[in-house]
Amino acid sequence: MPELSTLVRRLTPVADPALVLIVLLLSLLPLVTSRGAVPAWAYVLVVAECLPLTFRRRWPLIVISVSGVLAVIYGVAPLPDPAVPYAPLVGIYSAAAHSGRLGANVAGVISAIAITGSLLLDPTATLDHGLVLLAISATAWLLGDGARRRREVARTQTERADHLERTRAAEAAAAVADERNRIAREMHDVIAHHLSMMVVQAEAGPVVVASDPGRATAAFDAISAAGKQALTEMRRLLGVLKDGETAPLRPQPGVADLAELVDGVRSAGIDVRMTSTGPRQPLPAAVDLSVYRLVQEALTNCVRHGEPTRVDVNLVFEPRELSVTVADDGVGAAKTPHTGGHGLVAMRERVTLIGGTLAAGPRADRGWAVRAVLPLERS
Structure with a gap:
């Protein structure tokens, strides 16, 4: 054909x-x-x-x-x-x-x-001749009209196919853009957190290298561990951007990994206390990851801007929602307000995407607090 x-x-x-x-x-x-x-x-x-x-x-x-x-x-x-x-x-x-x-x-x-x-x-x-001529003319008209209708149908189908192709291309481009935006948010969270931890440990190492060699060694070990973990997560995230390469099949972090995250910040010399109230339940994947990234970004901001001595991380599990609060006693709100950084924008966007709400600002007495409410079921 x-x-x-x-x-x-x-x-x-x-x-x-x-x-x-x-x-x-x-x-x-x-x-x-x-x-x-x-x-x-x-x-x-x-x-x-x-x-x-x-x-x-x-x-x-x-x-x-x-x-x-x-x-x-x-x-x-x-x-x-x-x-x-x-x-x-x-x-x-x-x-x-x-x-x-x-x-x-x-x-x-x-x-x-x-x-x-x-x-x-x-x-x-004659009448017979006239009827034959009219019949032949009508046949010619019907054949032509049928050809026109077939072309119109073919043109309509072609336009519809082109429209569907353009729609699919637009949807594919939108999906790619959404995936790249997601990866950009993940990269921001990963790099900001681990580099902040490495900077804090690097600054503390030389101070105690003479007086407490063991603590200095631990600080450098923490720097190495943070760098390796950052590289691992970056490879996983960037793997999906390379054609023909499959990212490592490692689960996304979630609430179960918060203890390890808190321990890493605690090793930088900050007193981080995490509490959890209410019966725990299986979380949707998006909520599970969002909680981890939210706490990670909030702790990173504390370390970078707040100079706190203590940070409280509190999770409240309820039947239909999960509340996450990260509060510190530092001076970040006075020195470098968090509201102007990309971290808070990324947190707010992440929470909004899953239908939650986010509030962040200085505490009444001292420090900074971030509180998010995440729905556990979508209507």
Whole structure:
């Protein structure tokens, strides 16, 4: 079928001239084979009747009008009649096939009126001949109208397929953008947290290297462990961006990993206390990860800006929601307000995506607090 379609497209430029030649030969045949004398203007009339068919696709209504008028003149004149009026029939088909619906209907009505008028003006015409001519003309119109309808259906299906393809491409692009945004949020949380821990440990190491070598060694070990963990998480996140490479099948962190996270911050010399109230229940994956990243970002901000001595992490499990609060006693709100950083924006966006709420600001007495309420079921 594709080869046939290609062949048809290649032959299209010569199809109309070839059709005009065939119609012209058929229309001239009665004149050429006539036993009586045929005036020269009869040949001119036939040629003038057939030549407009060359433009039947571009100006179908004009073509059928010119060919129809000349055919009526030929039919009324005392000239040898062809078996059927070939040029007007092709014109009727072309008008129905290549005009719009209104043009096709107008062409059909005009053709019927022209055929009826020519039959009334021709004294030699019979009723049987008229009925046959009308039937043949109606058939030509119906064939042309059917071809037009098929093209309209094919065009509609093509437009619909193109629209679906564009929609799928847009949805795929949106999915890629969402995934990249998610990875960007994850990268921010991972890098900010681990680098903050490494900076704190690196600053503490030289201070105690002489007085407490064991603690200095522990600080450098913590730096190494934080760096390795950051590299591992970065490889996992970046793996999905590389074509043909599969990211390591490591579970995303969640509430169960908060103890390890708190221990890492506690090793930096900050008193971090975590409490949990209410019966624990299985959490949706998005909520589980969001809780971990929320606490991670809040602890990172405490270390970077707050200079706290104590941080309280409190989780309250309720039947339909989970409340997470991270409060410190530092001076971050006074020195570097958290509200201007990307971390709080990322936290708020993450919480909003799962239908939760986030509040962050300075505490009444001292320090900074972040509180999020995350739904455990979506309505």
